[in-house]
Amino acid sequence: MSIVLGVDLGASKVRVALSDLNGKILLKKSERTTGTTGIDIVNQIVEMSRNTLSSLGLTDESLKAVGVGSIGPLDLKKGLIVNPPNLRVGVIPIVEGIEKHFNVPVRLLNDCVAAVLGEKRFGAGRNLENIVYVTISTGIGGGAIVDGHLLLGKDGNAHEVGHIVVDKDGLIECGCGKRGHWEAYCSGSGMVKYAGLLLKEWGVDPNKSSLKKYFQEDFSKATSKILFDAAKEGDALALRIIEKTGLLNAIGFANIINAYDPELITVGGSVALFNSELILDPVKKNVSKYAMNRLPEITITPLGEDVVLYGALAAALEQVV
Numbered sequence: 001m002s003i004v005l006g007v008d009l010g011a012s013k014v015r016v017a018l019s020d021l022n023g024k025i026l027l028k029k030s031e032r033t034t035g036t037t038g039i040d041i042v043n044q045i046v047e048m049s050r051n052t053l054s055s056l057g058l059t060d061e062s063l064k065a066v067g068v069g070s071i072g073p074l075d076l077k078k079g080l081i082v083n084p085p086n087l088r089v090g091v092i093p094i095v096e097g098i099e100k101h102f103n104v105p106v107r108l109l110n111d112c113v114a115a116v117l118g119e120k121r122f123g124a125g126r127n128l129e130n131i132v133y134v135t136i137s138t139g140i141g142g143g144a145i146v147d148g149h150l151l152l153g154k155d156g157n158a159h160e161v162g163h164i165v166v167d168k169d170g171l172i173e174c175g176c177g178k179r180g181h182w183e184a185y186c187s188g189s190g191m192v193k194y195a196g197l198l199l200k201e202w203g204v205d206p207n208k209s210s211l212k213k214y215f216q217e218d219f220s221k222a223t224s225k226i227l228f229d230a231a232k233e234g235d236a237l238a239l240r241i242i243e244k245t246g247l248l249n250a251i252g253f254a255n256i257i258n259a260y261d262p263e264l265i266t267v268g269g270s271v272a273l274f275n276s277e278l279i280l281d282p283v284k285k286n287v288s289k290y291a292m293n294r295l296p297e298i299t300i301t302p303l304g305e306d307v308v309l310y311g312a313l314a315a316a317l318e319q320v321v
């Protein structure tokens with residue numbers, strides 16, 4: 001039997017899946033990402049893959065190709081993950097490391113780039129030529145297919161849409177060190193910082209507000225989940241914060257629409273998946289104020305948390321003739 005392997009390498013979790021050549025997933029496995037060096041990470045992936053193969057009663061010979069969707073930044077030419085800020089293990093020689101163990105072609109892609117490939121092959125983007133995938137989670141990222149071509153960029157880090165500027169005053173510093181970026185205001189941790197800024201601007205002490213019961217009168221304990229939960233219970237202040245965050249999300253989406261002219265934008269990432277209406281409604285309401293191009297369909301990815309994994313499988317399948 002011939003099969004391919006997909007790997008989704010995240011900062012906190014590594015996931016692998018084996019599929020047949022039609023892309024039917026046979027087995028999935030997920031573990032916490034562990035290890036202190038890049039080689040440790042490679043070994044963990046190889047070990048997980050071997051275990052998954054053997055639990056299906058298969059040997060290494062069945063494996064025809066590997067696709068990896070990974071956190072960045074990447075050096076695609078050298079097949080490396082280079083000092084990922086959220087996984088402090090230095091350089092991960094992922095392509096060479098996996099190739100050495102399995103002796104099959106390995107294709108490395110940024111996780112969101114993989115995701116858009118997964119969307120086209122397995123998800124909402126089948127039969128479409130212009131698709132953008134956006135993730136809203138610990139960060140904000142994107143992947144784009146334009147005229148059927150997967151956009152990569154010189155290092156494979158094209159369309160870092162999370163670092164689009166949405167605040168010219170740059171009141172919040174982004175994790176990348178620059179100011180005013182979309183991700184700094186609207187990612188999971190970003191929106192808490194933005195909420196703090198808004199409450200100050202509105203002259204509201206969060207620890208004396210209607211929100212206080214959600215974080216035990218200690219705003220430093222607030223999370224995006226707490227803000228969304230409060231909004232779902234109808235807390236007016238939380239809803240106002242979500243509305244303002246949604247406006248910045250609409251600006252981010254409009255920039256994407258103006259740059260790539262997609263037919264479809266699918267949205268994933270934990271913040272979006274768990275709060276789909278509160279994320280998408282303000283975007284749909286406001287995006288036309290900023291977008292010049294004809295609006296695309298904007299929807300939550302039907303592939304859910306597996307979107308990157310499906311993308312990694314799609315990347316692997318493209319290497320099997």
Ligand SMILES: [Zn+2]
Nearest residue numbers: 163174176181
């Ligand atoms: Zn940034």
